[in-house]
Amino acid sequence: MNSFISADSIKFEYKNIEGQTQLALDGLNIKIDKGEFVAVLGHNGSGKSTFAKHMNAILVPTEGKLTVKGMDTADDDLLYDIRQCVGMVFQNPDNQLVATVVEEDVAFAPENLGVPREEIRKRVDDALEAVGMTKYKLHATYKLSGGQKQRVAIGGIIAMRPECIVLDEPTAMLDPVGRKEVMKSIRMLNRDLGITIVLITHHMNEAAEADRVIVMSKGKVIMDAPPKEVFWRTEELYDAGLSVPQPVELLLLMRKDGAEIEEGVLTVEECAEALAKIIKSARK
Amino acid sequence: MIKDITLGQYFPGESVIHRIDPRVKIILTLAYIVMLFVAKGPIGYGICLAALIYMIAVSKISLRIILRSMKPLLFIIVFTAILNMFYIPGRILVEFWILRITYEGIETAIYMALRIAMLISGTFVLLTYTTSPIMLTDGIEHLLNPLKKLKFPVHELAMMMTIALRFIPTLIEETDKIMSAQKARGADFESGNLINRARALVPILVPLFISAFRRADELAVAMECRCYRGSVGRTRLKVLKMQPLDYIAICVSLVLCVSIILSAVM
Known part of the structure; x- marks a missing residue:
């Protein structure tokens, strides 16, 4: 059976300012199933944003084929079906909001799709509810905080009723509070509404929340595994120019000094438990 | 410092003036401007002034804000008034050197100053102060809709x-x-x-x-x-709909316009 999103050895070339041809994606093979929560990690220039733009046909591969629900992104006739199926949220919330009032902005996509008016009303209300912004329905967009703006942007995508949302570093420009708000919304969309999530990020802690982590480097996939596995392959991560989540880093240092530590620890809570175990065994 | 500049100064409210359909407001504002130039003599101006005072009172926008909006244009008002005062020929009131002030000149100057002041405050109260920018753009889009037939990108x-x-x-x-x-x-x-x-x-x-x-x-x-592809097949969340209030506003304005025209002709 075909995967929901399937990238089949795709290459993407572009010309830089000096006119030289550069390869952003170099034979990428990625399959994503429906309902998954996938994080894509990578250093600057690893091609992760370029890959994100391929998933809803903003960019089309130079070579190879990318399909969404079996629809080829290179097919112009399917363009709007693909974009409606895979929504996209970008880094800067200020540059994605179109309207001056929250609910009008959320209504933008269904308006474009020609949804009947009563249905738009319902979709807008549902979408605002889903991102917890109902209270701000009639507020001016520019008066919101960064996290709130980003949640409105996500709401604007949900109103299209997509099956998948690709988020390209949605928290990069936010403060810690806004980051938390946005991550909470993303988890909720995946768990409660069953929306497939592809989260492009370079935040280790955010990637750790996904079901699966794909690590990219120089336009290729170098790792594709659950977070518990990926984050303990530290050598490879360092080679890709990435860091390791702090709990893992701490436990690794302790292991170097002779402490007995099991692999697979990821969150702060798990780390605390592992440390408690060591302390207990030391006391005996 | 730069934040003090309030652009598109809209004062939210629930007054009758606020609730009138933006399309109606735009047309009535145009009618009001035309009437200011049609009006002649105390009756015509009196009607315009009364309408303006009524609108200001109902919209609950403070007089200070309205006066402040006229401040940048004070120079133009005074300049026009003075120019008119000296250049209108008629019965001479005072004469010195090459300048002469006539009765007619003073009369025209007063009307001129009044006209400009009423023009500015009227459009502000009717449009910018009481209509949100979105409603305004919506209104303009609807009013320009017929131009679509001429391939104008409304x-x-x-x-x-x-x-x-x-x-x-x-x-x-x-x-x-x-x-x-x-x-x-x-x-x-x-x-x-x-x-x-x-x-x-x-x-x-x-x-x-x-x-x-x-x-x-x-x-x-x-x-x-978000699947934007121009106006083709696009629907709207909010559709402008004429309310009884809008028809009342139109009727009242029509009566006022007719009386201003009649007073000017007679």
Whole structure:
């Protein structure tokens, strides 16, 4: 059976300012199933944003084929079906909001799709509810905080009723509070509404929340595994120019000094438990 | 400092004036402006003035705000009045050197000043102060709709206006940031003559323009992601609908217009 999103050895070339041809994606093979929560990690220039733009046909591969629900992104006739199926949220919330009032902005996509008016009303209300912004329905967009703006942007995508949302570093420009708000919304969309999530990020802690982590480097996939596995392959991560989540880093240092530590620890809570175990065994 | 500039000064409210359909308001404002130029003599002006005072009272917008809005144009009002005072021929009131003031001149000057003042305050109260920018763009889009038959890009124009309004606060904030950054590096915006000050603005405008273009590019991609493809097959969340109040406003205005025209003709 075909995967929901399937990238089949795709290459993407572009010309830089000096006119030289550069390869952003170099034979990428990625399959994503429906309902998954996938994080894509990578250093600057690893091609992760370029890959994100391929998933809803903003960019089309130079070579190879990318399909969404079996629809080829290179097919112009399917363009709007693909974009409606895979929504996209970008880094800067200020540059994605179109309207001056929250609910009008959320209504933008269904308006474009020609949804009947009563249905738009319902979709807008549902979408605002889903991102917890109902209270701000009639507020001016520019008066919101960064996290709130980003949640409105996500709401604007949900109103299209997509099956998948690709988020390209949605928290990069936010403060810690806004980051938390946005991550909470993303988890909720995946768990409660069953929306497939592809989260492009370079935040280790955010990637750790996904079901699966794909690590990219120089336009290729170098790792594709659950977070518990990926984050303990530290050598490879360092080679890709990435860091390791702090709990893992701490436990690794302790292991170097002779402490007995099991692999697979990821969150702060798990780390605390592992440390408690060591302390207990030391006391005996 | 720059944040004090309130653009599109809209004062939210629930008054009758606020609730009138934007399309009706735009047309009535145009009618009001025309009437100001048609009106002759105390009766015509009296009707206009009464209508204006009524609108101000009902809209609950303070007189101070209205007077403040006229301040930048005070010079033009005084200048026009003085010019009229000296140049209208008629019965001479005072004469010295080559200047002479006539009775007719004074009369015209008063009417002229009144007309400009009423024109400004009237349009502000009827349109900008009581209509939100979105309603205004919606109204303009609907009114221009017939032009679509002539292939005039009505929807695109309205979309451009909406986006421009949306980005005004964003760009003001950005200007503020750039100014602070340049000041921190020793830029001086306040001293020197006019040319020097204009020159000091270049390091603000260049980054502002570059960033505006970058924003435009990102916004365009984001809009495409949300399936934007112009006005074809587009529906709206909010549709303007005429209420009984709008018809009443039209009827009352019609009666006033007819009486102003009659008073001018007779």
